[in-house]
Amino acid sequence: MLDIALFRDDAEVIRRGLERRGEDASIVDTIRLLDVTRRETLTELEALRATRNTESKAIGRASDSAERQAKIDAMRVVNERIAVLEATLSQTEAALDEALNLVPNIPSDLVPDGADERENVVIREVGSRESDFDEPLPHWELGTALGMIDFERGVRMSGSRFYVLTGAGSRLQRALIQFMLDFHTSRGYTEVYPPFIVAEKCLWDAGQLPKFKDNLYRDVEEDFWLVPTAEVPLTAMHAGEILAAEDLPRQYVAYTPCFRREKMSAGRDVRGIKRGHQFDKVEMYKFTRPEDSPAALESMLADGEAVLQALGIPYRVLQLCSGDLGFGSTITYDLEAWAPGCGEWLEVSSISDFGSFQARRAGVRFRPEPGAPTEHVHTLNGSGLGLPRTLIAVMENYQQPDGSIIVPEALRGRFGADVIKAG
RNA sequence: GGAGAGGUCGCAUAGUCUGGUCUAGUGCGCACGCUUGGAAAGCGUGUAUCCCGUAAGGGAUCGGGGGUUCGAAUCCCUCCCUCUCCGCCA
Numbered sequence: 001m002l003d004i005a006l007f008r009d010d011a012e013v014i015r016r017g018l019e020r021r022g023e024d025a026s027i028v029d030t031i032r033l034l035d036v037t038r039r040e041t042l043t044e045l046e047a048l049r050a051t052r053n054t055e056s057k058a059i060g061r062a063s064d065s066a067e068r069q070a071k072i073d074a075m076r077v078v079n080e081r082i083a084v085l086e087a088t089l090s091q092t093e094a095a096l097d098e099a100l101n102l103v104p105n106i107p108s109d110l111v112p113d114g115a116d117e118r119e120n121v122v123i124r125e126v127g128s129r130e131s132d133f134d135e136p137l138p139h140w141e142l143g144t145a146l147g148m149i150d151f152e153r154g155v156r157m158s159g160s161r162f163y164v165l166t167g168a169g170s171r172l173q174r175a176l177i178q179f180m181l182d183f184h185t186s187r188g189y190t191e192v193y194p195p196f197i198v199a200e201k202c203l204w205d206a207g208q209l210p211k212f213k214d215n216l217y218r219d220v221e222e223d224f225w226l227v228p229t230a231e232v233p234l235t236a237m238h239a240g241e242i243l244a245a246e247d248l249p250r251q252y253v254a255y256t257p258c259f260r261r262e263k264m265s266a267g268r269d270v271r272g273i274k275r276g277h278q279f280d281k282v283e284m285y286k287f288t289r290p291e292d293s294p295a296a297l298e299s300m301l302a303d304g305e306a307v308l309q310a311l312g313i314p315y316r317v318l319q320l321c322s323g324d325l326g327f328g329s330t331i332t333y334d335l336e337a338w339a340p341g342c343g344e345w346l347e348v349s350s351i352s353d354f355g356s357f358q359a360r361r362a363g364v365r366f367r368p369e370p371g372a373p374t375e376h377v378h379t380l381n382g383s384g385l386g387l388p389r390t391l392i393a394v395m396e397n398y399q400q401p402d403g404s405i406i407v408p409e410a411l412r413g414r415f416g417a418d419v420i421k422a423g
Numbered sequence: 424g425g426a427g428a429g430g431u432c433g434c435a436u437a438g439u440c441u442g443g444u445c446u447a448g449u450g451c452g453c454a455c456g457c458u459u460g461g462a463a464a465g466c467g468u469g470u471a472u473c474c475c476g477u478a479a480g481g482g483a484u485c486g487g488g489g490g491u492u493c494g495a496a497u498c499c500c501u502c503c504c505u506c507u508c509c510g511c512c513a
Contacts (some may be wrong), residue, residue, distance in 0.1 A: 038475095039474095039475065039476095041483085042474075042475055043475060043476080043481090043482095044479055045477065045482085046482040046483085047481075047482090049481085049482060050480095050481055050482070051492075052494080053482090053494085055493070055494090057441075057492055057494080059443080059493055059494070060443035060444085060493090060494070061444090068493090068494095072491070072493045072494095074493085075493040075494085076493070078493090079493075080490095202462070219513095242472085371452080373455095374472085
């Protein structure tokens, strides 16, 4: 959510931001109008409430019963007007909230203009894509041959896009998760195990609602929603708090499954474990002082890249253009791992600075100086990394001509073996 | 799931029965000042958040929402949460 003050003071910045994203900017005028109505209504309402407060006290003190009754009658009239204004105010505020919740964040000046993902910019490519042999196998063939992935039984249990990791597959994913958690912890993040089911409020805080309602799973009877990413509970964890300035930045890393009710187009990404309704992810998250978030973004990017480097996976860094930016983000880098078997780049991480967008929704603030007014913190999030796709990258990059898979050195201790062979 | 007790301005509590003197008292903690060679103690002052307003000032918030009333921390309804006991359970 953007600051309502920005709509008053510099609406042009918002319009330009919306246009860069390729969105209609007319909502800005709607919001400005509602804001004026709200303030006019509030001013009159509060003046009347002030009258009522004073008069009610006078009534309490009044000894003459005729005078007392006259005041009570007068207050009845005032109260009728108050009721009308209260109704207007609550309608106006509801409309204002609804509109504000639909406005995406403003792209940073550093973000290149562009209409969609085709105009994202490759910033660098790291590692060699050279392969030792001509036809590397895709992970679905490797996984089946080595007893790491069971597609049929996953589909039998849960339907299309579900799979079972078995034996070395399951173990390798677990080794990756533990490796990533330990890795980020050693670099200054605090490990967190959050709820995987949260109240609706948390999804508003993180900016998932109202816009992405169709992508969320929820309990029919109770206020329970499955998290689509650990970003949701991590954002909501400090909702409504005023964080101690000396505790900033706060840096968290969390492993969670992620549940997404995507309507996946038939025929696209159907093979393998690249895309599903359930997947695992290790997420990095930071709360920072506003002035610190640009540097925090760069260091989070470095943290994501370091995982890929430690695993020895070739990757590239993309800067998203304005038209491909996520709803709450001001600036985003994607990390894409090279998967030689599929022959494609796989998005394994998306690293963003959300500015004060989520902090304002969730009410996360800090006090810069003792006695100073509170300010919203900035929040940043990034995958560190997404599991099934990192698993794919490991399998496909480390496959050998004899059909086995070498276990990356960084994972050997946790995995408990150097190589994955059939049988 | 059942029964009971609770949720008050950092923490702990008073106030709720008997609605107006609650612009919410007190203790602790914290900050500043006095005092002191320095400190402790003592004394004094201050110490929530948000909204409207250039300001003066005003308003809102006693877990959330709704109601009764001229007026609600206080009465009524409802939801949420916490604690104790019972049941169930990994």
